[in-house]
Amino acid sequence: MAEVAHDAQDGFWRPPAVVPSGGASPARPEVCEGCGTEFMIASRFCHVCGTSRQVRSVQVPVPSWTRYLEFPHIKEALGLPLASLIAFIAGIACLVGALSVGAIYAVQNFADFQAIQLWRMEWLLGAVVSFLAGILLKRTNSN
Numbered sequence: 179m180a181e182v183a184h185d186a187q188d189g190f191w192r193p194p195a196v197v198p199s200g201g202a203s204p205a206r207p208e209v210c211e212g213c214g215t216e217f218m219i220a221s222r223f224c225h226v227c228g229t230s231r232q233v234r235s236v237q238v239p240v241p242s243w244t245r246y247l248e249f250p251h252i253k254e255a256l257g258l259p260l261a262s263l264i265a266f267i268a269g270i271a272c273l274v275g276a277l278s279v280g281a282i283y284a285v286q287n288f289a290d291f292q293a294i295q296l297w298r299m300e301w302l303l304g305a306v307v308s309f310l311a312g313i314l315l316k317r318t319n320s321n
């Protein structure tokens with residue numbers, strides 16, 4: 179690598195910007211703490227002295243409302259124990275299923291109507307069972 183560097187132009191291997199040693203502060207992670215050289219883009223080590231770069235966590239812009247969808251946040255907001263929360267979510271899913279039965283299947287004749295009502299009753303029974311299970315699990319956990 180060094181023999182290649184001899185043939186290169188003078189300024190090619192020179193660091194892009196040399197900052198005085200006092201200028202290397204933690205507020206500027208793009209500058210090497212060992213020699214004050216500016217890091218190359220996306221490099222993990224200093225290309226001059228080999229010091230490892232302190233990679234800071236990249237601040238990905240996350241919308242603030244997505245943290246309300248995180249499971250621990252939901253659990254904390256509802257104040258339910260884990261088993262009750264799972265039963266509650268299952269009950270909500272069953273309610274959504276009961277509501278979507280009428281939207282998905284179109285009634286053609288009386289047999290279709292009966293079948294749709296039967297499916298709706300089954301979904302609602304599932305929701306009732308899930309909510310009851312959630313209530314019972316919450317009572318046993320709180321006592």
Ligand SMILES: [Zn+2]
Binds near residue numbers: 215225226228229
């Ligand atoms: Zn360095």
